[in-house]
Amino acid sequence: MQKNILLTGGAGFIGRWVAKKLLKEGHNVWILDDLSNGQESNIAEFRSHANLKEFVEGTILDEELLSTLFAEHRFDICYHLGASINVQDSIDDPRTTFNNDTIGTFYVLEQCRKYNTKVVFMSTCMVYDRCTDEMGINEEHPTKPASPYAGAKVAAENMVLSYYHAYGLPTVVIRPFNTYGPYQKTGGEGGVVAIFISNHLKGLDLSIYGEGTQTRDLLYVEDCARFVVSAGFSDSVNGEIVNAGLGKDISINDLAILVTGDSQKINHVEHIHPQSEIQKLLCNSNKATRLLGWTPEVTLEEGIERTKTWIQQGGLQ
């Protein structure tokens, strides 16, 4: 059935893929993004799609704007992706991250409570403590707010779940692992895969913070978007926390070699925030498979190829 959907952060990297999937499935979509890190060109591909009802340039911190949008469109589902996402920025300026990620989420929740709108809250694997188990991190794994970014997300997660318990609002917390693919920024503020590929294509050396033994479970963005969308349409995940990842981790050293094919092109530089680094991140997505029937489909090698092709074709304009 066609739904009215609010997508915050929809002009960002993952958000634009979520928008694309929702539009493909025939839903009415409103995008709210303040363009602090997103850009309109990310949604240019479907800007004239009849079901993309409106792109609103505005912030989730504007309660009046939220109130008007919800009153006018009575959203069935809110995919809440709008957030400050950079760990280092959150260390330098915790106020901005706390405002956007925690307070902003509270404002979104208040509107959802008023209109009984299902909430899909985009959290992150960065809330987890390091993993020591080869079975990977499941949702029972301890959290550790190693940065204000993680702290702000954990605080928001708790508010999101409290609205399920206290008001019976259908809400779900999702924790995708590190996501990469086309439309991710390739500059210093982007993701490790995009930065490595971009530097490699420019003939530059790859710089690794610290020893490079830290591992990441890398999820291709269309797999991530499929997971995000499915969480909005399933009652079985209400009141739950659900992970999604590839289920394989790779050290940053091995990732660099996979991208360049040449260990001579790799430099190790001093870590800028070693205290907030998580040494091992490996996802156990069994719960997503059980409750949503979700499994990742794109291998790391295939995802890197797709990302490389996109960057070679011009990348972000």
Ligand SMILES: NC(=O)c1ccc[n+]([C@@H]2O[C@H](COP(=O)([O-])OP(=O)(O)OC[C@H]3O[C@@H](n4cnc5c(N)ncnc54)[C@H](O)[C@@H]3O)[C@@H](O)[C@H]2O)c1
């Ligand atoms: N990239 C990853 O590896 C990853 C992994 C897990 C979870 N996440 C989460 O997924 C979401 C999307 O991340 P992304 O990687 O696409 O980053 P992104 O920065 O590209 O997307 C976030 C979007 O939110 C917008 N935004 C920020 N503050 C806002 C505000 N106050 N009001 C309205 N819009 C605002 C930004 O302009 C941006 O377009 C975030 O919530 C992030 O925490 C990302």
